[in-house]
Amino acid sequence: MPLVCVCSPKGGVGKTTLAANLAWSLARAGSKVLAIDFDVQNALRLHFGVPLQDGRGYVARADEQADWSQSILTTGGNIFVLPYGEVTEAQRERFEENLAKDPHFLRRGLDTVLNYPGLVIIADFPPGPGPALKAMQALADMHMVVMLADTASVSLLPQVENHRMIGQPLNARHGHYFVLNQSDNRRNISREVTAFMQQRLGENLLGVIHRDESVAEANAAQQSVYDFSPASAAAFDIELVAKRVANILHIHVGNGEVQAPIRSKY
Ligand SMILES: Nc1ncnc2c1ncn2[C@@H]1O[C@H](COP(=O)(O)OP(=O)(O)OP(=O)(O)O)[C@@H](O)[C@H]1O
Numbered sequence: 001m002p003l004v005c006v007c008s009p010k011g012g013v014g015k016t017t018l019a020a021n022l023a024w025s026l027a028r029a030g031s032k033v034l035a036i037d038f039d040v041q042n043a044l045r046l047h048f049g050v051p052l053q054d055g056r057g058y059v060a061r062a063d064e065q066a067d068w069s070q071s072i073l074t075t076g077g078n079i080f081v082l083p084y085g086e087v088t089e090a091q092r093e094r095f096e097e098n099l100a101k102d103p104h105f106l107r108r109g110l111d112t113v114l115n116y117p118g119l120v121i122i123a124d125f126p127p128g129p130g131p132a133l134k135a136m137q138a139l140a141d142m143h144m145v146v147m148l149a150d151t152a153s154v155s156l157l158p159q160v161e162n163h164r165m166i167g168q169p170l171n172a173r174h175g176h177y178f179v180l181n182q183s184d185n186r187r188n189i190s191r192e193v194t195a196f197m198q199q200r201l202g203e204n205l206l207g208v209i210h211r212d213e214s215v216a217e218a219n220a221a222q223q224s225v226y227d228f229s230p231a232s233a234a235a236f237d238i239e240l241v242a243k244r245v246a247n248i249l250h251i252h253v254g255n256g257e258v259q260a261p262i263r264s265k266y
């Protein structure tokens with residue numbers, strides 16, 4: 001049950017987009033994948049074709065329904081989705097209180113999926129710290145921290161490196177890794193920050209993903225970047241990141257490797 005958390009100290013950096021595309025890449029390579037949403041924005045499901053008006057999710061009933069797997073939606077394929085769902089303010093507060101106060105709450109909710117043989121779990125988080133990210137520390141195999149190729153991300157790096165996100169290292173197993181998103185070769189700052197991050201993070205940088213219009217267009221079409229535009233720079237970059245994640249977590253993939261498309265841009 002390799003479990004990957006996608007998080008960031010910063011909002012709007014591409015966490016949900018990358019969580020969804022990582023799920024697609026690993027599913028395409030032969031894994032069964034469950035995508036779980038821990039963000040009240042409830043946006044992850046939209047990447048998998050769940051209609052906007054479908055407000056089902058596990059959070060509203062997380063109290064009385066101890067096994068959250070009952071709220072899993074199928075997408076027709078190797079991917080399953082556990083949406084946060086539409087909730088009232090009181091339900092969100094109750095959920096966060098349970099996460100913060102009951103050390104077994106999260107494990108109980110995910111027990112069935114954690115014990116499902118070979119299932120890869122990708123969890124998407126809201127920006128910044130929070131009770132879900134903290135509770136996940138004990139369960140996750142690795143964390144993927146998404147940053148942008150901008151100066152604000154550089155200034156937030158110490159928050160992650162000095163364990164200020166949850167007051168302790170994000171991950172106790174394989175550790176935390178970074179992805180630099182929306183890197184743009186045409187902009188000086190972006191080039192400089194990318195070079196700086198590559199040097200500073202070294203092997204802990206899983207990959208750099210180009211800023212690419214295909215990403216927003218694929219999101220709008222509720223498709224993976226790979227399916228929407230397989231020859232795009234972002235599709236190539238995302239496949240490489242997925243391949244590194246699979247290698248780190250020893251995720252068995254169909255042909256021994258996550259397939260990367262032929263690079264045609266940049
Ligand atoms: N590599 C990229 N190139 C171009 N646009 C991108 C790229 N990655 C993400 N985007 C766009 O950036 C926007 C934010 O992405 P997303 O919602 O995935 O971020 P997030 O970190 O999950 O945000 P939040 O903090 O609100 O949860 C979206 O419009 C998405 O299409």
Ligand SMILES: [Mg+2]
Nearest residue numbers: 015016039043
């Ligand atoms: Mg998001």
